[in-house]
Each structure stands twice: as C-alpha cells, then as structure tokens.
Amino acid sequence: MKKIKIVGAGLAGCELALNFADANWQVELYEMKPHKYSEAHKIPTFAELVCSNSLKSQLPTTGSGLLKAEMRHLGVKLLPIAEECSVPAGNALAVDRDRFSQEVTAKITCHPNITIINEEYKKIDDDLTVIASGPLSSDNIIDALSPYLPETSLYFFDAIAPIVEKDSINFDRAFYKSRYDKGDADYINCPFTKEEYYAFVDALNDAEKHQAKEFENKYFSDIKFKFYENCTPIEELARRGKETLRFGVLRPVGLEDPITDRRPYAVLQLRIENTSHNAYNLVGCQTMLKYGEQKRVFRLIPGLENANFLRYGSIHRNTYLNSPQVLNPDLSLKNKANVYIAGQLSGVEGYVESIYIGLLLFHIIHNNLKSLPNVTISGQLWSHLITEQKNFQPMNANFGLLPPLDIRDKKKKKEAYAERALQAIQASFGLNPNGAVEL
Ligand SMILES: Cc1cc2nc3c(=O)[nH]c(=O)nc-3n(C[C@H](O)[C@H](O)[C@H](O)COP(=O)(O)OP(=O)(O)OC[C@H]3O[C@@H](n4cnc5c(N)ncnc54)[C@H](O)[C@@H]3O)c2cc1C
Numbered sequence: 001m002k003k004i005k006i007v008g009a010g011l012a013g014c015e016l017a018l019n020f021a022d023a024n025w026q027v028e029l030y031e032m033k034p035h036k037y038s039e040a041h042k043i044p045t046f047a048e049l050v051c052s053n054s055l056k057s058q059l060p061t062t063g064s065g066l067l068k069a070e071m072r073h074l075g076v077k078l079l080p081i082a083e084e085c086s087v088p089a090g091n092a093l094a095v096d097r098d099r100f101s102q103e104v105t106a107k108i109t110c111h112p113n114i115t116i117i118n119e120e121y122k123k124i125d126d127d128l129t130v131i132a133s134g135p136l137s138s139d140n141i142i143d144a145l146s147p148y149l150p151e152t153s154l155y156f157f158d159a160i161a162p163i164v165e166k167d168s169i170n171f172d173r174a175f176y177k178s179r180y181d182k183g184d185a186d187y188i189n190c191p192f193t194k195e196e197y198y199a200f201v202d203a204l205n206d207a208e209k210h211q212a213k214e215f216e217n218k219y220f221s222d223i224k225f226k227f228y229e230n231c232t233p234i235e236e237l238a239r240r241g242k243e244t245l246r247f248g249v250l251r252p253v254g255l256e257d258p259i260t261d262r263r264p265y266a267v268l269q270l271r272i273e274n275t276s277h278n279a280y281n282l283v284g285c286q287t288m289l290k291y292g293e294q295k296r297v298f299r300l301i302p303g304l305e306n307a308n309f310l311r312y313g314s315i316h317r318n319t320y321l322n323s324p325q326v327l328n329p330d331l332s333l334k335n336k337a338n339v340y341i342a343g344q345l346s347g348v349e350g351y352v353e354s355i356y357i358g359l360l361l362f363h364i365i366h367n368n369l370k371s372l373p374n375v376t377i378s379g380q381l382w383s384h385l386i387t388e389q390k391n392f393q394p395m396n397a398n399f400g401l402l403p404p405l406d407i408r409d410k411k412k413k414k415e416a417y418a419e420r421a422l423q424a425i426q427a428s429f430g431l432n433p434n435g436a437v438e439l
Helices: 009-020 063-073 080-082 098-108 137-148 193-207 234-240 290-297 350-368 377-386 410-429
Strands: 003-007 025-031 056-059 093-094 112-118 128-133 154-162 162-164 188-192 264-274 279-282 307-313 314-320 336-341
Touching: 003 112, 009 025, 009 080, 009 098, 009 350, 056 063, 056 350, 063 080, 063 350, 063 377, 063 410, 080 093, 080 098, 080 350, 093 098, 093 154, 098 112, 188 193, 193 234, 193 290, 290 307, 336 350, 350 377
Parallel strands: 003 025, 003 128, 025 112, 128 336
Antiparallel strands: 056 093, 154 314, 162 279, 162 307, 188 264, 264 279
16 A cells, blocks of 8 residues: 655645545644644644635636636545535635534544544655645744755745624624625625725724734745735735725625615625624734724724624734745655645645645646646646746636636636636546546
8 A cells, every 4th residue: 555644634635635545545644733733723623724714716707616616527525525514605615614624624534544643743754745734834844844945935924804793793784785686695794984984994004013023934035024915904905095995805886785775985794604604704804903903993894883803813924935946847846856745835825726736736646647738727726836937926726827818708708718627627537526537
C-alpha cells in the first residue's frame, strides 16, 4: 500500500485525505488542533470555516459556481458534504459551519486508511508529504520549510466580519428581502437614511483600530501591509471616500424598503450563519476596529441599535508562497521534490479554491495528471500557480482567467464560458464520483 503524509486537516488537507484514502493509500494526517490553535481557528474538529459560512455561488455562470461544477467532474469529496449541511442563502452554497466540520471529521475519523496524528508538524523529512497548513500555518512549519524557500515568499493580512444574534435585531427598521426579490428573502436588510449613512461613515473613520505592527512576521523579506481586495476592512473602504460604501458593500439597488416603499440611501445586508437561523453575519463588514469600537460603531446601523455581538471581527495574518518561483508544475517544491504544497498556502484565495488545490494535487500524484483544459477555471488556477509573473498574488475563481470569447451580451457570454469549460472538462474526465480518472 502506498503511503502519504498530509499536514493540516483544513479544507485542502481533508479533501486530500479522503481522496487518497478512497484510492487505497495509507494516509497519515497531521493536525495541531486541539493542542494548538491559530489566531482564527476555534473548534477542535476538521475543515473549519474560519470566517464567512458561504462557499459562494452555485451558478456555473459565476467563477466560483463554474469551478464547483468542474470539481464535481473531478470527483470532489467536500462539496457533497457541504450540500448536506447547507443553510438557505439564495444561489450561494452557505453551510452550518459546525455541522459541516463535524460531518467531515466523522468521515475522516471512520476511514480505515487514515491515521490521525494530533501533533504540530515541525520537521520536513524525505517521506512523500503534502503541506496544507493554510494561511495561518504555525511558525514551526514555516521555519521547517524556510531552508527550501528563497527569500521572496510573500505575506499579507485579512480581516473578518462580526456576527450578531438575530433576536437582538430591531425589525421595526430591518426587513427580510433578497436583492431584486430574486429567490427566497434569505437576507436581513438594514436601511440607512442619508444622515444615518454619513454618521456611520464618519464613525468608521474616527474609530480606534488595531495596529498592524502587532502582527509583523519575521519569515518573509517582503513585508507589506496590504489588503486583499475582496476582504478589505470596511473602515479602509470608508477611508477611501464618503460614497465608497454606498456604491459597494452598502449599495441599496434592488432593496426597496417595504416599510417606506422607497429605496434607502444605503443598505447593510446580514446573512444567515447557522441552521438554527439565530446568528447573522454583517456582509462586507470585515474589520480591524477594536472590539469596544465595533460595538459602538456597528450599533449605529439602523436595526442594530441593540445588537448582541456573537463574534467580533478581527485582523489576522495570511501567509502564502510565491508559487511560480518555488514550485514545480506538479506543485512540489523545486528544492525538495518529495514535498508538495496545497490549499491557500500555494497561492489561491478562498475556501472552494483551497479545496480545489487539494483535489488537484490528488490527481497529480495518484493519476499522474499533467494538465487541464485551458478553457476551464480549474486549468487556469493551476496555471496561475506555476506561471512566472512579476507581482504574484493569490487568485480566486473568476472569468477573467479564461481565454476571452467575443460575445457582446454579458449573460450569453457567461453561459458560453460555462458551456465551453464544462464540455472540455467532461471530454477529459467524464463525471466520476470515485475520482478514478482515465487519462
Ligand atoms: C481569518 C481568515 C478568514 C478567511 N475568510 C475566508 C472567507 O470568508 N471566505 C473564503 O472563501 N476564504 C476565506 N479565507 C481564505 C481561505 O480560503 C481559508 O483560510 C481556507 O480555510 C484555507 O484552506 P486551507 O486548507 O489552505 O487551510 P486551513 O483550512 O486553514 O487548514 C489548515 C490546517 O492546518 C493546521 N495546521 C497549521 N499548521 C500546522 C502544523 N504545523 N502542523 C499540523 N497542523 C497545522 C491548522 O490548524 C488548520 O486546521 C480566510 C482566511 C483567513 C486566514
């Protein structure tokens, strides 16, 4: 029986472990929880979603939805589990995070081919190993990897959004509605008047923030305080201009207030966090404000005057490698070819993308996969990790990655991207739930 070590029972690590184990490999899965936790991990079980509970859109006419559809052709293991644990979120796949984590952990714990080792992995040896220790990899694993990495690995920060208790929301102001009334009214909306909106923007600008230097990291030479655009803290967006929020995360279009029958000046949306529907996430409110300030400032949002905060937002470290520089095309380290890198550490961004790199690496190692069609998101994400580029940044699933199609109508263009990609991946793989690919 072939053997493999997997470091990290997060999203990529669990996808890898289940695939290899089902393919009859003997898997040793290392996880440092519950002995040691990163700044963002809180629960002892595996595949923990540390921030939003949404795995984004299911529609193949979106980047994330198309990647999911492609992953099903490749035999993904975690998405069907996520679907079993889903909570209503329109066209998005949102999950009850505790249930999802418990279900994945149960599948792994019961698998006869997986041995779980509850230890922090600290030393690189000559065994076949995949490092999937994530964006919050422990210092010791980064130390262990350092001798094999040149000095140019990158580094950045993210911020997470607060969660409030539903029963503390004031429904004399807030209302249920989905944008343009599309799908079920799964979101709670908090409508701002003009005065309330500018008072909120001013408060964000004046509020006390955490200092970035607390989180400086000693490992990488290129240390910059930079935000990944789709996780930019709300106070940073407010700082960019008084209208920025109103045309971005607080845009009111399609969210007419049923109480006044008018479009509010701005709207904050709240998304369901759990199956009991009693916890709601403030969409787009990732923040690095101090906790006391969060309570004060977010309570200025109409409807949240007495909000009870179940979780505050926070700032956190996010580590990834300059993959084109340090990885071979099969995602092994150029300087240590028995060691492979998966998940967010490899330079993708997002839950689904991290799962995907776990799935991809299984096919590379087990099925000797050499390439994927270039008209697919999966093929292009892989290519992103191994193509030399000046300013390498983590990448998420999006249509901008695909070779362009000359179609004017936006809707038809997206449909054509999806059709072309799915035909190509189907021609290469077919739909095989066992992940056994014929090449
Ligand atoms: C705070 C934060 C918020 C994020 N929010 C979102 C979001 O809302 N939506 C989104 O799509 N993406 C988000 N991301 C990005 C990313 O998609 C997730 O972090 C994702 O979980 C990454 O998957 P992974 O498998 O690479 O790592 P993880 O899921 O983090 O798994 C890594 C595992 O390795 C373990 N580990 C670490 N070091 C060691 C060691 N030395 N030995 C043994 N075990 C170790 C950890 O305990 C953890 O269980 C966020 C990232 C961060 C840091």
